Amino acid sequence: MEARIAVIDVDTLARNWWVVVLRGVAGIVFGVITFFAPGISLAALVLLFGAYALVDGVLAVVTALRRHSTIDRWWLLMLQGDRGVS
Numbered sequence: 119m120e121a122r123i124a125v126i127d128v129d130t131l132a133r134n135w136w137v138v139v140l141r142g143v144a145g146i147v148f149g150v151i152t153f154f155a156p157g158i159s160l161a162a163l164v165l166l167f168g169a170y171a172l173v174d175g176v177l178a179v180v181t182a183l184r185r186h187s188t189i190d191r192w193w194l195l196m197l198q199g200d201r202g203v204s
Contacts, residue, residue: 175202 131138152159178199186192
């Protein structure tokens with residue numbers, strides 16, 4: 119089975135040009151906010167990383183519990199999930 123990679127064509131970008139502009143404006147706004155209020159940006163980054171670590175840990179625990187009969191070292195995945203959640 120061959121893996122396919124989706125390619126965005128020019129017509130899709132032409133129809134949805136406003137999404138590209140919105141993304142650029144959001145990046146510029148975030149940059150300006152970071153320049154004038156670096157503490158708020160750092161707090162947002164810390165919260166975002168914390169949410170990522172929590173979700174990653176929960177998914178690792180769920181995967182370990184679902185596959186404990188098929189994976190020899192499922193407990194390593196459980197340990198990784200435990201460390202990610204805590």
